[in-house]
Amino acid sequence: MLDHTDTITRLRSELGSDKVSTSRKDLEASSHDTWPLMTKLNLLGEHPNMADIVVRAISEDDICTVLRIANETSTPVTVRALASSVTGQPLPTRGGIVLDLSGMPREYSVNETNMTVTATCSYNGGSLEERLNKTGWTMGHSPQSLFRSTVGGWLATLATGQFSSFYGGIEDLVVGYDIILATGEKVSLQANPRAAMGPDLRQLFLGSEGTLGIITSVTLKIFPEQEAEELMTYTIPTVKDGLAAMRELMASNLRPFLVRFYDTEEARHAMADKSFATPVLFVGSRGLKTMVAAEQSALKTIIETHGGKAIGPKGVEGWMGRRYDFSTVEALLASRGGFGETIEIAHNWDSIHALWEDLKQALDPLADEVLSHFSHIYMQGTSMYVIMLSKEDSDESAVERLREIWKTTMEVCLKHGAELSHHHGGGLARSPYSRRSLGDAHLVLRKLKAAMDPNSILNPGKLGLD
Structure with missing residues (x-):
């Protein structure tokens, strides 16, 4: 571990001691986010990503002071706010300073x-x-x-x-x-x-x-605020049928505000019905009343062409009411050996079904439940979530299983040429695969880093920037 005595002295002198902490409690608290792997490590009392200093900034001047001192002393700086990341973005990899922005004025x-x-x-x-x-x-x-x-x-x-x-x-x-x-x-x-x-x-x-x-x-x-909103739930015969319906929906230039398609295993969770036996598609429209009615009619025609059957709005309404609920995964993580993990990726329409099949097969031995759904659709393709819910004999075993799940998922996605992240970013989870994923484009990222951060102090160890 590097000696940061001079850095700590300067920070306290210029910012005040109340903004600078080296207490074990604060360092441990800033060494975890909401990545399930880190949650389990925290329960085990393991803190592999600890800083040496926590600075609580309350102004832009504080940030500038920290950056100036960090550049002069070659001290890494990792920014943190509410730490809702599920892949380890706000976790330091080379110690240094955690710069906590959660106390900045809220205006x-x-x-x-x-x-x-x-x-x-x-x-x-x-x-x-x-x-x-x-x-x-x-x-x-x-x-x-x-x-x-x-x-x-x-x-x-x-x-x-x-x-x-x-x-x-x-x-x-x-x-x-x-x-x-x-x-x-x-x-x-x-x-x-x-x-x-x-x-x-x-x-x-x-x-x-x-x-x-x-x-x-x-x-x-x-x-x-929109004048009208209408929701509808459809059963779909197969995953392939659902993906074809979603693709045609985009090709028809329709823009429902909600499109979520679940395979049978996750449909049982989405519908809160353990006996549910088919994939299910949620759609919703917003806008002027006449436009909403027209879009829903067009959606119905497209979805029925692919074997869909409307079963009313209750399935979607139930999901809308609990869509911010993390309790299933949180309860598992809090239990001995339990874990839940969500990994989101993306691929083109011509490749997404094969990717879904291969991931389900590869991950099935690694978790009690392997669930999938598709949302965030585009003209060229869609994102896909794979969700693993399981329980091991111990938290130590859960940690190893989570690491195996990430490695397996990333390798399957690289094999298929898929995007390794759709919106959770890279963080620590995906950084080892960044260069393989970005290919030649990573050269541009490295050149940007060298120009924008010449002393390489900001958030080392992320996006393959080591």
Whole structure:
């Protein structure tokens, strides 16, 4: 372990001792996120990703001070906020400083004419959405972690939400943001409403996971409350039929706000019915009443062409009411030897079914239940989730099984040429596979890193940037 005595002394001198901690309790607390592997290690009292210092920033000046001292002392800096990451993004790999932004001021302002909201990076997404809802607006961004994540984290991890087929991912929703570079410069990146003055530089930092800069303020699109909403549940004969229906839906240029398709094993969970015997498709439309009615009619025609049968809205309504519920996985993780893991990936329409088949086969020996669903659809393909629920004899065995599950999933996806992550990012879980996944493009990422962070202090060990 490196001696950070000088760094600690300087941080306390310039920031105040109340913002700088080296206590074992604080270091252990900042060494875990909500990645199931880390949850189990925490229960075992193992902390393989500990910093040497925790700094609680409450202003942009604090951030700049930390970066200046870190550059001068070659001390790594890993940014952390609410730590809702499920892949290890906010965990240090070389000690140094954990820079905690959760105490930054929570401020926001709405421009109803331009239909935007600007919020500080630390603003809880769910709290902001609730405030907007009270005045008839929505961000349209609804990750399952909505009430556990921050708006800054959404950009850093290139997040998307459950209604992305209508509203888009965070890359579609962001208008601009402020960022502090590794070298301390403050930069504002905007495009109002679109700009063609060179490349869209906003894209450089989306999904960079704190390796290129620290986002401090975000401006997002907002949408007025819609006049009507209609939901419908369909049974589908096979997974292949459901994927074909989803593809045709996109090819028809329909844009339902909700599209979620479950294989039979996960349909039993989605429908809260252990006897459910077929895959199931959830769809929902929002907009003007006449448009909603027309879209639902068109959806029905397409889905029935692929063997779908409408069974009413109750299945979707039940899911809508519990879509932020983590209790199944949390209860398993809290039990001795229990674990639940979700890995999301993406692939093209011509390859997704074969990938689903191979993953189910490869993962079946590794968990009691292997579930899958498809959502976040595009013209070229769809994302796919694989969810493992299981129980081992001990937490130690659960840790080893989780590691085996990740390795198996990543290798199968690389074999198929699939995207290794759709929206949970890379973090520690996927970093070992980053270069193989990105191929030649990783050279561009390395060159960006060298230019933007010349002393390589920001979040080492992520995205294959070692």
